[in-house]
Amino acid sequence: ACGGDTDEEEADNGGEDTGDNTEETTDDGSGEEASGDFEEQEWIFITEETGEQVQMAYADEFAKRIDEKSGGNITVETYEFGGLGSETDQVVQLQEGTAQLAVTSPGFIGNTVKESQIFGLHFLFPESVEETQQVLNESEAINVDLVEQYEEVGLEPLAFWTEGAMQWTSNKPLAAPADFENFKMRTQGSELQNESYGAYGANPDGYSWGELYTALENGTMDGQENPIFFIADASFHEVQDYMTLSNHNNYVATTTVNQEWYDGLGEAERALVDETVEELQSWVFDEQKRQNEEFLSVIEETTEIVEISEEDREEFKELAMPVRDFYRENISTVDGAILDKLEQEIEEITGE
Amino acid sequence: MICMNVISRQFFGPSIGFHSEVAKFAVVISTFMGISYAARKGRHISMSAIYDTVPWRIRKAMAILIPLVTALILFALTYVSFEYVVNEYERGTTTAYLGMPTYLMYLFIPLGFFMGGIQFVRNLFVNIVNKEVYIGTDALDYNDNKPEDRHIDDQMQV
Amino acid sequence: MLTILLGIMVILLLLNFPMMIPLIVAPFVVVLLGYTKFPIDSSVMVGQLVTGIESYQLLCVPLFIFAADIMTAGKTSQRLLDFIGSFIGHLRGGYAVTTAAACSLFGAISGSTQATVVAIGKPMRERLLKVGYKDSSAMALIINSSDVALLIPPSIGLIMYGLVSGESIGELFIAGIIPGLIVFLAFTLYSVIYAKVKNIPLSDKATWKERFYSFRRALFPLGFPILVIGGIYLGWFSATEAAGISVLYALILEVVIFRAVHIKQLPSIALSTGLVTSAVFVLVAGGQVFTYLVNLEKIPQMLSDAVLGSDPSTMYVLLIVTIFFFVGCMFVDPIVVILVLTPIFAPIASEVGVDPIHLGIVITFQAALGSATPPFGVDIFTASAVFNKPYMEVIKGTPPYILIMVLISVLLILFPQISLALL
């Protein structure tokens, strides 16, 4: 598990000197560890995204750095979503050790590690993405208690990071809870998501991803949620009139490895993995920020941007509160203990 | 399989999570359980061009050899897929909507392979015991029927 | 590794093993013998079997087949024939054109080439022979016109491509419309010229009263493709929903309105549909195991570097794809070819900028062409069984049609707009 404060400091430093100094840093890395130290090997790294989306960018950057640092002895093959089967297959392959590394998120792994669905709760994390990342780096609830939940099923989470805040797109403005009345909201189909949107009075539906574009186009579905870069990549803004900057939660990704494999790594290799994952925390924060900002300006061209007022946000938050109890009772396998702790930690960080 | 048709017929309309999970179970069960039934009726899709042109003697030999090897392969697949079911049971994964343990669904894969294997053994025996060539216990080889007795269904593929 | 993988597959295929065996066994053998770059726990591949058939969109396959089976058992095809015949039967080559048109129309209703051969081919062949067509040319016309069913939506071939590539089946259906119509027009033109050259006698012209009568009788069947294709085109429903509506429509038509199919027949029709469906689904499941291995080993990337060179042109890639699918479908069932070759070629094509929808049309077109082309095109065997005619007799008349199809293939490769215009 990652430590608390040190991560954050390093993340901050890394954040400042990304760009110019990256090369220098990696050169140092490979200089210290002679490439002869590493046996030739290949690792499989699966993600849940495609193309140059944030997770794939992360995996490819990881592969590049490992290749450089190991003097080409360790090759990391990265796989897009779908390349090695469905989301279930991906998790199974990670658990069985066919794949060594993966980026996982609650939408994919929520049925295996129930507790990971905590990231799906609305208006729990701070509205600010920076602060959310800070919580992800520092929280003991996440980096100790939640990690244990992964370890129980043979997985080792190495880092939690945000891919950006989730936003709503819709064919009518969604600014207040009242706008959700009878609104046909597409979710990934989990109980918690359906409960969350049900709380606003919407009709949530686990509509299949493959047919979602058409469904939004002809109004079979009224809206959906995703981070900005993902919305733009799927061209949903072309068929939706509004995008609400709801920041109701973050798309939290987890760098996850097979536990047995990780424990069996030589010291040098494990240090290499740890060090690279740590470096990438600030790198991926900048990457998601870049993508989300870039695509926001693309979406703005065709789609009206809606903001939520402070009062409406409070109203949303109030309606979302009972869902936390639903989570404690029906989802959590530790009776909400992790959530309780996380709530406290978030309060401390945001000072609310 | 009728079941699947009936079920799936009720499911057009927006694909609510519940529907797609039930539909997925139905498709998996009917597909794998269908292996043995299709084998009995000689309806598995195969590339019969060479088989159709060889002399009777070779055809008879193939009609014994192919079910034998197929049965052995299916039994091997039964073993491998059962292993997967055991692992799935240990992983304790459940479905997103119904919370049903997924190993229950996967269980139909080894079951389907096993029953398919048994049926191919029966296809093998019917060819050893009888003089005629059978492509399934319920289906005589169409090559030995007089053309006018052939049923179009025997040749129907999609 | 690819050589061994495909080698095992081809050998088992040629030996007449049920096709699910080569599809599933070849990947397992390769893995167990350790020919893969990564060590793979073979049991992990079992999960892929389910992944292959878990798509909700796959449900449209049994539904479309069921609808086609109901209509084949009923009167839909007969009424379509009477209607078209009454309008153009008297023209030069009228019966041949009627055949082409009816096959296209029935193909637009059913997803299946074979169903079309049975439903339209059987009655039309008798009429064609009566007005003086040679049997071999009548059968060639029927086989090739029925192939339009594979292009005009709904189409099992397009559904399979959509599943493997992850492209929208609705969009593929829409993209198939113009190429399907072009094939129909080309066959019509050929039929007219053929009739002129061979001096096929003219038949009686139907009166307007007869025409109106036959039109009225065909009204419901005609509404069918309009509803299905129009509904998908206008975005009223998805492919799966369209399939559900097809079944409902076929039931109302044949059971309630025409009373041509008795309710008691439905269970046996459903059973036959179920049988065909699970035989296909097992292949789709097995195909996913194969796809998995192809992806894991990054075979498309390997091939595109090795075979295609560093900077292949779009045309070159499409040409290679065309040849592989055409040759593949000459020997093996198009479903299997699409399942096996799509995961290999689709990534390569997308890399050089081929529109994936266009690629789907090119591939399905080759599947249609290949399955009507000797030596082993599946349609030839269907026709040989349906018409009780020897293989040689069936293939004798096919060369002109194959030539026409090859020419249209070239057009399709040169002008992607043919498939993409309606999108």
Ligand code: NA
């Ligand atoms: Na069709």
Ligand code: NA
């Ligand atoms: Na065909």
